[in-house]
Amino acid sequence: MSKKNLIIIGGGPAGLAAAKSAYDAGERDILILEREDKLGGILNQCIHNGFGLHTFKEELTGPEYASRYIDQVKERGIEYKLGTTVLSIDKNKRVTCANEKDGLQIYEAKAIILACGCRERPRGAINIAGCRAAGIFSAGTAQKLINIDGYMPGKEVVILGSGDIGLIMARRMTFQGAKVKAVVELMPYSSGLNRNIVQCLNDFDIPLMFSHTVVEIKGKGRVSSVVIAQVDAKLNPIKGTEQEIKCDTLLLSVGLLPENELSKMADVNLSPVTGGAVVDDDMMTQTDGIFACGNVLHVHDLVDFVSEESEWAGKRAAAYIKGEKASGESVAIEAKDGVRYVVPQFVHREGEGNLKLKMRVGNVFKNVRLCVVCDGGEVYSKKCMIVTPGEMETITLNEKQTRALKNSKQAVVCLKAVEK
Amino acid sequence: MREMICICCPMGCRLMVDDSDLADVKVSGNTCPRGAKYGKEEVVCPKRMVTSVVRVEGGDVAMLSVKTKDAIEKSKIFDALDALKGVSVNAPVKIGDVVVKDVLGTGVDFIATKNVSAR
Numbered sequence: 001m002s003k004k005n006l007i008i009i010g011g012g013p014a015g016l017a018a019a020k021s022a023y024d025a026g027e028r029d030i031l032i033l034e035r036e037d038k039l040g041g042i043l044n045q046c047i048h049n050g051f052g053l054h055t056f057k058e059e060l061t062g063p064e065y066a067s068r069y070i071d072q073v074k075e076r077g078i079e080y081k082l083g084t085t086v087l088s089i090d091k092n093k094r095v096t097c098a099n100e101k102d103g104l105q106i107y108e109a110k111a112i113i114l115a116c117g118c119r120e121r122p123r124g125a126i127n128i129a130g131c132r133a134a135g136i137f138s139a140g141t142a143q144k145l146i147n148i149d150g151y152m153p154g155k156e157v158v159i160l161g162s163g164d165i166g167l168i169m170a171r172r173m174t175f176q177g178a179k180v181k182a183v184v185e186l187m188p189y190s191s192g193l194n195r196n197i198v199q200c201l202n203d204f205d206i207p208l209m210f211s212h213t214v215v216e217i218k219g220k221g222r223v224s225s226v227v228i229a230q231v232d233a234k235l236n237p238i239k240g241t242e243q244e245i246k247c248d249t250l251l252l253s254v255g256l257l258p259e260n261e262l263s264k265m266a267d268v269n270l271s272p273v274t275g276g277a278v279v280d281d282d283m284m285t286q287t288d289g290i291f292a293c294g295n296v297l298h299v300h301d302l303v304d305f306v307s308e309e310s311e312w313a314g315k316r317a318a319a320y321i322k323g324e325k326a327s328g329e330s331v332a333i334e335a336k337d338g339v340r341y342v343v344p345q346f347v348h349r350e351g352e353g354n355l356k357l358k359m360r361v362g363n364v365f366k367n368v369r370l371c372v373v374c375d376g377g378e379v380y381s382k383k384c385m386i387v388t389p390g391e392m393e394t395i396t397l398n399e400k401q402t403r404a405l406k407n408s409k410q411a412v413v414c415l416k417a418v419e420k
Numbered sequence: 421m422r423e424m425i426c427i428c429c430p431m432g433c434r435l436m437v438d439d440s441d442l443a444d445v446k447v448s449g450n451t452c453p454r455g456a457k458y459g460k461e462e463v464v465c466p467k468r469m470v471t472s473v474v475r476v477e478g479g480d481v482a483m484l485s486v487k488t489k490d491a492i493e494k495s496k497i498f499d500a501l502d503a504l505k506g507v508s509v510n511a512p513v514k515i516g517d518v519v520v521k522d523v524l525g526t527g528v529d530f531i532a533t534k535n536v537s538a539r
């Protein structure tokens with residue numbers, strides 16, 4: 001068994017940013033464990049542009065964004081192991097991992113940062129009748145096949161789900177010569193960015209069908225068509241609205257789930273809403289010394305916010321190792337009235353400085369105020385022309401507002417109507 | 421008259437753009453000035469960045485991701501993609517290396533967006 005101060009699980013943007021900032025906070029005994037043969041995580045396959053507008057004020061592609069952080073990790077000489085899968089962790093911060101060269105290895109860490117990203121919801125999670133024919137892929141798998149392996153998964157495509165990955169893949173498949181016949185969305189709105197609807201669908205006259213779903217997949221051996229139908233307000237298919245679309249490929253872009261198999265092994269308390277860990281304002285889970293950041297904590301749409309959150313987690317993990325951990329009482333932050341969740345869920349009473357809160361709303365709301373209410377008094381309020389479930393909202397409380405929240409008995413984040 | 425969605429913020433205002441006179445484009449439906457600017461640019465000369473992949477020989481990965489260094493006219497997207505057909509490069513490749521020079525005489529190059537080491 002070897003010892004390490006800080007072990008970071010995952011070498012994607014979250015793990016890289018956490019490593020860099022832990023190093024800059026003075027920690028030198030860091031090890032990043034990454035399952036794939038390259039650092040960079042999911043960004044390696046996201047070859048489109050649109051990354052880094054916040055962080056670098058430039059529009060980068062995924063691999064370019066990743067390389068900036070990879071360079072920073074390499075410049076610092078931070079140790080990392082590729083092709084190394086973490087098989088288990090426990091609450092005593094013992095990490096078991098394996099790779100071809102070293103076989104099975106066990107480390108004892110003073111702190112662990114979970115940065116293992118998310119995975120795509122599989123077909124089983126949605127409920128489509130029909131065959132087991134080939135030609136059904138998750139959108140992310142198709143992205144990997146085309147952009148990493150150079151293999152084209154099909155020619156005539158229907159995409160279920162209009163999240164950003166589905167939209168990006170509609171354009172990508174079109175660029176590679178496929179005909180994308182429709183993007184079918186269960187909800188009456190898209191969780192993807194407008195920018196992607198315009199530049200990935202409208203630019204190429206690809207129809208986006210709201211309040212529709214795939215009810216049947218047909219084909220022997222290979223998909224030959226799908227049957228789609230309109231859904232009612234309760235999202236049940238409406239009889240008589242079925243139409244058949246000929247295609248050889250169905251891409252599923254039906255949501256992402258934080259990858260928390262490891263967290264469960266270490267008894268990390270998970271939030272049923274985010275699917276990720278419950279954390280405090282240090283990004284520490286309720287298991288002492290285990291931190292989480294990036295998509296494993298809650299699904300982000302912009303990688304810039306992943307980097308920012310993870311830099312904070314790395315810094316706080318370094319402080320924890322030095323024994324400067326926040327202890328004692330904390331106050332819970334509740335999400336209410338339109339706000340679906342807030343991260344962090346707990347804030348320690350001690351500590352100074354600004355506090356960043358990240359949240360998502362449960363529906364589309366126009367002309368609202370996003371408010372932080374402590375013991376009944378409004379501490380913060382921000383006017384929003386529109387809030388949508390697809391875009392994460394961030395609030396930064398200044399020192400005074402943070403102090404008010406830390407001192408309160410009950411803290412709530414909610415939406416309120418704008419009084420005329 | 422053209423209808424379009426403004427992409428500058430999540431409001432996604434529905435813009436009506438009067439493009440009968442390209443020297444004097446009129447935009448309505450926008451909530452803020454950014455929408456007017458966007459609507460105008462979209463009818464006068466819409467441009468897009470194009471990203472794709474090409475094969476790489478002797479590298480530690482099979483495909484190299486590329487992008488146009490600047491945005492090119494939207495109408496040239498597919499011609500630009502055609503210019504990538506059959507192109508392959510030899511490893512090692514560095515981010516920023518030119519893969520196809522001066523695509524279709526636009527003056528814009530396709531450049532590498534990934535570092536690939538030789539195998």
Ligand SMILES: Cc1cc2nc3c(=O)[nH]c(=O)nc-3n(C[C@H](O)[C@H](O)[C@H](O)COP(=O)(O)OP(=O)(O)OC[C@H]3O[C@@H](n4cnc5c(N)ncnc54)[C@H](O)[C@@H]3O)c2cc1C
Nearest residue numbers: 010012013014034035041042085086116117294295302303
């Ligand atoms: C398909 C797709 C398209 C996107 N498009 C955009 C976009 O256009 N613009 C934008 O700003 N953002 C986009 N994003 C979001 C952004 O890419 C992600 O938010 C960001 O990559 C998340 O970083 P992460 O480090 O948390 O996760 P990841 O990038 O997923 O990295 C997690 C890493 O952990 C490793 N790992 C997992 N489990 C283990 C284990 N047990 N042992 C060892 N290693 C492990 C994985 O191999 C992976 O490398 C997109 C995301 C996806 C999935």
Ligand code: SF4
Nearest residue numbers: 426429432433452455
């Ligand atoms: S017009 Fe202004 S408010 Fe409307 S979508 Fe564009 S930027 Fe947003």
